[in-house]
Amino acid sequence: MDLTSLRSHNDRTVLRLVRSGALSRASIADETGLTPQAVSKIVARLIAAGLVEETGAVRDGGRGKPRMSLQLRADGGFAYGAYVDRDELRVVKLDLTGEVVSASVVPLAPMFTPSDVLEALESLVEPGVLGLGIGIAGPLDFRDGVVSPNGLPGWSEVPLRKLAEERLGLPVVVDKDTNAAVLAEAWRRPLEDAAVVFVGTGLGVGLLLGGEVHRGARSGAGEFGHTTIQLDGPLCVCGRRGCVEAVHAAATGVEAARVLAAAVTNLVQLLDLDQIVLSGRKVLQSPELYLRAMPDVDVSVTSYGPDLVPIGAGLLVLGELF
Secondary structure: OOHHHHHHHHHHHHHHHHHHOOEEHHHHHHHHOOOHHHHHHHHHHHHHOOOEEEEEEEOOOOOOOOEEEEEEOHHHOOEEEEEEOOOEEEEEEEOOOOOEEEEEEEEOOOOOOHHHHHHHHHHHOOOOOOOEEEEEOOOEEOOOOEEOOOOOOOOOOEEHHHHHHHHHOOOEEEEEHHHHHHHHHHHHOOOOOEEEEEEOOOEEEEEEEOOEEOOOOOOOOOOHHHOEOOOOOOEOOOOOEOEHHHHHHHOOHHHHHHHHHHHHHHHHHHHOOOEEEEEOHHHHHOHHHHHHHOOOOEEEEOOOHHHHHHHHHHHHHHHHHO
8 A cells, every 4th residue: 555545544544533423633543553643644634624623622531631622524525415316306415424504306307318417416516515426216337327227218328427527527426326325324323234225206225234335246236126026017117017116106005015015024034134224205205104014123214304315425425535
């Protein structure tokens, strides 16, 4: 590892510790094994960059001189997150701590094009931020930011990341909406083997296995809505029949909740998950209905509301700091 990489690694290590709670330079040195002199240089660099600030004197114990506590500077950087749904665009602006500073919703016309989305983003995203994260339905290539989302006619092999970076002049990361969703849930609390089951205009899951987002070999993990649950069932937007998404969409009320519960039970048994978070507009309309139908594991409804995906997309950008 060269000196430039080492500096970046150490900067991120210190930022990650400060984000977890206010700390002194001495406690950071104890946690990381870095020398006090090295920690002082890193902290000075992060303060100069506007990412960290001192909050006041604290005692780490004993009778020694009080030490200055450190915390993330909320306004030290901002990131945008966007969710391209099948009928609307949701955009949030996050501060450095991941809190929402502003939020917008723009309806998207039927058969909207990539150009329509880029034009809307240009009107909502301000320059001078860390970057933009975009969550969108799969399938897609996470590495290249090329998308071919189910349910969006005309969106085949669209180089969305490249187009957005050229249009906005910002770093852009593109990921599945469900991956963004599970990242947002993991930002607030520790999750190990968990799934966010997202039930909106589409249906999919974001997977966290061993504490890491699981995207699969070809960024295709989590296409839960396009697994077959009913042979010769209703036609799905993906072109197949009997997919969980299509069967759920054809049902209503309790029956819809039972369809989802059966599919989630299969998912839990397949991957041995211990936590399930439900989200998406269908769930948020009738949370208790869906909760009652779920299998006997730790199941909850997201606390982020309808902005779960754009928040997670913005956290994809902030995550690069940590």
